[in-house]
């Protein structure tokens with residue numbers, strides 16, 4: 001298949017592309033604007049692969065997106081490009097509305113035009129990648145299913161909810177062959193160090209405080225990123241058009257528990273600590289909670305398991321160990337983000353079609 005992947009230079013998109021190129025069965029065009037979250041270092045291992053190409057394109061630029069689609073002739077579009085960080089959506093929601101809602105609308109219109117023009121191959125599909133945060137927050141019990149009501153609480157989740165609704169409408173109204181997946185919190189290699197786990201790793205290694213929002217009892221259902229990537233490939237290749245699939249890791253953990261596990265693992269894998277630090281856990285500091293902070297997310301992933309046979313391969317312990325080992329083994333990746341050199345320096349290497 002020819003897969004046009006938006007947001008492929010980000011955390012999940014790059015894991016997906018590395019998986020696809022390693023499997024060697026599909027051809028990829030990565031369409032990414034390269035915002036602060038886009039990092040071509042994540043794709044260093046595949047950048048010269050014959051089945052991979054990259055274009056620096058904004059999903060809101062309709063003419064440019066249409067041109068890329070018409071040239072590449074994808075069998076499927078996998079749409080991951082988004083503004084993805086909740087804290088940034090509170091500080092400045094505008095980019096979230098623009099990329100997540102207007103950008104998704106633009107992409108849907110380009111896909112509709114691609115189908116209407118007769119250029120799209122038979123079986124063409126549009127896979128929209130979304131989050132469980134659209135469902136809002138759970139109490140102590142219960143799980144999100146594919147039919148849970150939408151109750152987004154942050155500007156980020158509201159913008160993703162809006163994009164999910166647009167995708168549904170383009171299927172119902174225009175017959176666009178769409179698939180939607182809503183996934184729980186991902187973690188793993190190449191995650192931008194503003195997110196909980198890489199932020200805590202970087203701070204702990206530097207002997208800086210480990211800031212925990214409020215009491216740290218917010219529960220998330222953690223999924224190792226490669227497990228998400230495998231689920232996305234199953235959905236785009238074998239999923240049923242018009243369907244929604246929830247993806248989760250069966251790993252409910254409170255944020256404070258995650259950080260304690262990380263500190264314990266750091267004691268084992270990096271026993272030589274920064275000056276003045278007796279135990280990594282001593283760096284934990286509670287800070288004012290995020291406004292509108294959802295208490296608990298947890299996914300019932302039985303539908304994708306029954307329909308497509310997908311289950312996560314990693315437990316939280318095995319995934320966290322792999323993640324920490326990756327960050328410890330790749331200090332240059334982190335340094336290049338902190339000194340800003342990750343932005344732009346690989347652009348000359350793109351093999352833009």
Ligand code: NAD
Nearest residue numbers: 007009010011012033034035037038058059081082084186
């Ligand atoms: P990310 O922030 O790491 O990457 C986003 C990518 O999109 C970046 O490469 C960025 O350059 C690109 N991008 C942003 N705006 C763009 C635009 N206007 N045009 C083209 N490209 C643009 O995000 P991520 O964590 O990899 O998440 C990918 C997708 O998965 C998002 O849609 C997100 O909502 C969803 N998701 C994420 C998680 C998670 O835990 N990270 C969980 C469930 C769903």
